[in-house]
Amino acid sequence: MKRFIYPLQGLRTLLKKDRNFILHLLAALIVILAGLFFRLTTLEWLFIIIAIFTVLVAEVLNTSVEFVVDLVTEDYHELAKHAKDTAAFAVVLASFMSALIGLIIFIPYILMLLAA
Numbered sequence: 001m002k003r004f005i006y007p008l009q010g011l012r013t014l015l016k017k018d019r020n021f022i023l024h025l026l027a028a029l030i031v032i033l034a035g036l037f038f039r040l041t042t043l044e045w046l047f048i049i050i051a052i053f054t055v056l057v058a059e060v061l062n063t064s065v066e067f068v069v070d071l072v073t074e075d076y077h078e079l080a081k082h083a084k085d086t087a088a089f090a091v092v093l094a095s096f097m098s099a100l101i102g103l104i105i106f107i108p109y110i111l112m113l114l115a116a
């Protein structure tokens, strides 16, 4: 049971302390609703699922790095800055990939909707 309880406590911490995680969840919900509206193909859903979870995992790991850095030091430290900034860049990379996937999948559907 502990294998599930501790990760669920992690989820509770994220929901309480990580505003960006909640924003990513809301964005995922909007994308899923759009996917249902446009009746995406199975292959398109697979890419959307990969995009959503890659961003969420990156955000969770970024928050985890922030917790560890804050645990190690509350003082200004160049290495603390590097750790936080590089972890944050992982989220930027994942978000950029997901935005590209979203544009490639949804733009044709949006154009078809506008042309109809």
Ligand SMILES: Nc1ncnc2c1ncn2[C@@H]1O[C@H](COP(=O)(O)OP(=O)(O)OP(=O)(O)O)[C@@H](O)[C@H]1O
Pocket: 020, 066, 073, 074, 075, 076, 077, 078, 080, 081, 084, 085, 088
């Ligand atoms: N101990 C530290 N030493 C040096 N720089 C730090 C330190 N803590 C934070 N920073 C710098 O300040 C920035 C903001 O840090 P903070 O901990 O508020 O995270 P954040 O990037 O705002 O993320 P979030 O919005 O998820 O909290 C970091 O990206 C980093 O550049």
